[in-house]
Amino acid sequence: MSAAYLEKLNDRQRSAVEHGIGPDHGLVGGPLLIIAGAGSGKTNTLAHRVAHLIVNGADPRRILLMTFSRRAAAEMSRRVERICTQVLGAGSGVMTDALAWAGTFHGIGARLLRIYAEQIGLNVDFTIHDREDSADLMNLVRHELGFSKTESRFPTKGTCLAIYSRTVNSQTPLNDVLRNWYPWVSGWESQLKALFAGYVEAKQAQNVLDYDDLLLYWAQMVSDPLLAADIGGRFDHVLVDEYQDTNKLQSSVLMALKPGGRGLTVVGDDAQSIYSFRAATVRNILDFPKEFSPPADVITLDRNYRSTQTILAAANGVIELARERFTKNLWTDRQSAERPKLLTVRDESDQANYIVEQVLANRETGMRLKQQAVLFRASNHSGPLEVELTRRNIPFVKFGGLKFLDSAHVKDMLAVLRFAQNPRDRVAGFRLLQMLPGIGPQTAGKILDAIAADPEPLMTLAEIPSPPKSGDDWVRLVELLQGLRRSGWPAEIAMVRTWYEPHLDRIHEDAETRKADLLQLEQIASGYPSRERFLTELTLDPPDATSDQAGVPLLDEDYLILSTIHSAKGQEWRAVFMLNVVDGCIPSDLGTGTTHDLEEERRLLYVGMTRAKDSLTLMVPQRFFTGGQHAQGDRHVYASRTRFIPATLLQFFETGTWPLANPTTAERNAQQIRIDVAARMRDMWR
Numbered sequence: 001m002s003a004a005y006l007e008k009l010n011d012r013q014r015s016a017v018e019h020g021i022g023p024d025h026g027l028v029g030g031p032l033l034i035i036a037g038a039g040s041g042k043t044n045t046l047a048h049r050v051a052h053l054i055v056n057g058a059d060p061r062r063i064l065l066m067t068f069s070r071r072a073a074a075e076m077s078r079r080v081e082r083i084c085t086q087v088l089g090a091g092s093g094v095m096t097d098a099l100a101w102a103g104t105f106h107g108i109g110a111r112l113l114r115i116y117a118e119q120i121g122l123n124v125d126f127t128i129h130d131r132e133d134s135a136d137l138m139n140l141v142r143h144e145l146g147f148s149k150t151e152s153r154f155p156t157k158g159t160c161l162a163i164y165s166r167t168v169n170s171q172t173p174l175n176d177v178l179r180n181w182y183p184w185v186s187g188w189e190s191q192l193k194a195l196f197a198g199y200v201e202a203k204q205a206q207n208v209l210d211y212d213d214l215l216l217y218w219a220q221m222v223s224d225p226l227l228a229a230d231i232g233g234r235f236d237h238v239l240v241d242e243y244q245d246t247n248k249l250q251s252s253v254l255m256a257l258k259p260g261g262r263g264l265t266v267v268g269d270d271a272q273s274i275y276s277f278r279a280a281t282v283r284n285i286l287d288f289p290k291e292f293s294p295p296a297d298v299i300t301l302d303r304n305y306r307s308t309q310t311i312l313a314a315a316n317g318v319i320e321l322a323r324e325r326f327t328k329n330l331w332t333d334r335q336s337a338e339r340p341k342l343l344t345v346r347d348e349s350d351q352a353n354y355i356v357e358q359v360l361a362n363r364e365t366g367m368r369l370k371q372q373a374v375l376f377r378a379s380n381h382s383g384p385l386e387v388e389l390t391r392r393n394i395p396f397v398k399f400g401g402l403k404f405l406d407s408a409h410v411k412d413m414l415a416v417l418r419f420a421q422n423p424r425d426r427v428a429g430f431r432l433l434q435m436l437p438g439i440g441p442q443t444a445g446k447i448l449d450a451i452a453a454d455p456e457p458l459m460t461l462a463e464i465p466s467p468p469k470s471g472d473d474w475v476r477l478v479e480l481l482q483g484l485r486r487s488g489w490p491a492e493i494a495m496v497r498t499w500y501e502p503h504l505d506r507i508h509e510d511a512e513t514r515k516a517d518l519l520q521l522e523q524i525a526s527g528y529p530s531r532e533r534f535l536t537e538l539t540l541d542p543p544d545a546t547s548d549q550a551g552v553p554l555l556d557e558d559y560l561i562l563s564t565i566h567s568a569k570g571q572e573w574r575a576v577f578m579l580n581v582v583d584g585c586i587p588s589d590l591g592t593g594t595t596h597d598l599e600e601e602r603r604l605l606y607v608g609m610t611r612a613k614d615s616l617t618l619m620v621p622q623r624f625f626t627g628g629q630h631a632q633g634d635r636h637v638y639a640s641r642t643r644f645i646p647a648t649l650l651q652f653f654e655t656g657t658w659p660l661a662n663p664t665t666a667e668r669n670a671q672q673i674r675i676d677v678a679a680r681m682r683d684m685w686r
């Protein structure tokens, strides 16, 4: 008799779960690829596979599970734990230290690098730069090389970093990157090469890594056969979700960890590949089977369990027109009379209003706020909605949107912690030293130079006489930095805050509100086991923003979800609203340049639509604010609905004919008639 948890699966899901596990082969089978469309149960199957391994005796500490976000990893661990507890009983203790190695590629890379730092000549106290820090460092190097002054048309620091990052992640020679992706940046090849060499050197000298380095160093580390065997040997099983969004470096790491592919399972959907702007390549998943000899087993799934038939039809209608696609259309037996709604409203304020009304109406029918989500193309699109939700006291959580991390005072605090961790980190050092009165860039640069080469930089710092006009402030800073070493985590963050507050009062007028942020930062920090883990995780995957920050408490844990489409990957809600489903937004103006970009925008819309289980509402404001997207600055544009969705698969509504949840049948019929007329008229104008 087989376990109950396997009986809920369909035959193909089950064969994926059991692949390579059994009396004939023990626990570790050959490489496996599960490739299938949205909502077909890929992630669920992967979770069952992990649980099945553990139930059959695999050691959870020797399972490496990589997902695209920390949230996804946590969710997967919960599912695995639930199944294991059901089967093995709560007292089994199998999962007490659970899946210790579940996380993102970057997060896992950072952890491995700390473990192996010494062996690869890396100082274990390295700090990690986020994109903004990286751009700042790029800028510093650019100034040193004199490119910015003499060459006014030299690409901006952001473009330089993007080119660098593309080169690293795609493992493509710079000249090809420029030709293929940055044709307008021509004639600067030799300067860029010098700049990138300088940037790499600066990072090494300062003991800092950027995002790309986490993968690059990891790949470098496993290119050594001994280290590869050692690291690969830590894990019997390596499983990766959302494989379509990995890049060349990530796949090379996997291949080095598990040459031959034994114990390797990857899962994904080529139609949901939406990270090519970070050099992710769909070739990874398409070429996976051929990487091995004999080739990997491939399992496809064709039944969607998530969405109603009408939602699935609309999503299929979008993706069917894609140029290239491996996964086939899905089917479902979830019938529904209602097609997805497309609602035309006047502007973004009407859009926000409508959504709030509808969300509340849904709630009246028993759908919790948590079962509803609002998705958008770019993070700044949810502004008007956030204002409206706050005004009406409706709690919400915005995925990855913790804006206060970008504010100057929070960055100041983090700079202190980073500098304490790694006094060679110049971007952090510059920020910290210039908080003191009397210290400008030049003095800061000199101080940092003086301590740079020292094995004990903080000791040297203490010996440097106070710069003129810095007096007591200098002494207090030195005391703080020395004190931090003794105080331990998380006590040290309160010390930093006490030290920083007088500076805050001096620098900022609205110091009181900012102090509240610092308290909140302290609270977040205390949830992490160490300073290093806090800094790493905050940099790699910022926590979610809650409406608490806008003064709306998260009542009884129920809250509406706000998310970019990118961050909504892999998730599902009963009701999904999508903002600004208009040409210029999705596809984005910036995404219509090449067929390749346009195709990615199409997949992005597909990802968004396939998050919905029961109801999908696409919003089309006729006028919308483009935020800071345009070089000319903020402006409004007049928009029409996205070109991607075939009209016949939707129901059209306009202001004044707004549907509310669960109308009576008579109301519904009346709406239906209006809708069909509207749809027909639109089709005529198209």
Ligand code: ATP
Residues within 6 Å of the ligand: 008, 009, 010, 013, 036, 037, 038, 039, 040, 041, 042, 043, 044, 045, 269, 272, 304, 305, 306, 569, 570, 571, 572, 610
């Ligand atoms: P995505 O491509 O969006 O990541 P996915 O393929 O990973 O989707 P899951 O999130 O694993 O799909 O599953 C989608 C939904 O279908 C979940 O609610 C899951 O519980 C449900 N589901 C999956 N398999 C089955 C099954 N055999 N029987 C019933 N429900 C299932």
Ligand code: MG
Residues within 6 Å of the ligand: 042, 043, 044, 241, 570
């Ligand atoms: Mg999934």
